[in-house]
Amino acid sequence: MNFRVRSKEEPxxxxxxxxxxLLVILIFxxxxxxxxxxxxxxxxxxxxxxxxxxxxxxxxxVSVSAEGRFSVNKQGVNGRGVTDLVSAxxxxxxxxxxxxxxxxxxxxxxxxxxxxxxxxxxxxxxxxITFATVSPTPGSTR
Numbered sequence: 001m002n003f004r005v006r007s008k009e010e011p012x013x014x015x016x017x018x019x020x021x022l023l024v025i026l027i028f029x030x031x032x033x034x035x036x037x038x039x040x041x042x043x044x045x046x047x048x049x050x051x052x053x054x055x056x057x058x059x060x061x062v063s064v065s066a067e068g069r070f071s072v073n074k075q076g077v078n079g080r081g082v083t084d085l086v087s088a089x090x091x092x093x094x095x096x097x098x099x100x101x102x103x104x105x106x107x108x109x110x111x112x113x114x115x116x117x118x119x120x121x122x123x124x125x126x127x128x129i130t131f132a133t134v135s136p137t138p139g140s141t142r
Contacts, residue, residue: 057094058096058099058100059102060073060092060094060102061102062102062104062117062121063104063105064113064117066107066108066109068110070085070113070117072088073092075092081116085116085117085120089126095125097126100128101117101121101130102130104132105117105132
């Protein structure tokens with residue numbers, strides 16, 4: 001009989017194979033990941049295929065040109081400021097709390113011009129705002 005006390009060996013975790021596997025996974029992810037360039041994002045403007053039934057009596061059309069000029073119901077607005085547009089909206093007979101404001105903005109119009117129209121609508125008490133879109137022509141790529 002062997003009555004000697006054996007020394008217990010501490011189990012050791014070998015980290016070398018674990019690190020090797022992690023490096024292989026890291027290299028795999030680096031090679032298969034695609035990087036997007038957000039500065040070169042291509043945008044497509046919305047296109048409407050069907051025109052919904054509209055109530056033309058409650059519509060207020062505001063057009064914005066590429067130069068930043070406004071017109072309310074095809075009547076030109078003197079000035080390019082928000083206050084000029086608010087006074088033109090309030091002077092229009094169609095404008096009321098139940099009116100719908102439709103913004104016709106040129107594709108080259110500045111974003112600030114459209115925001116000015118929305119601010120003028122808020123000041124004039126118009127809460128229903130929509131944007132006009134164009135119907136796609138067959139065979140065109142927008």
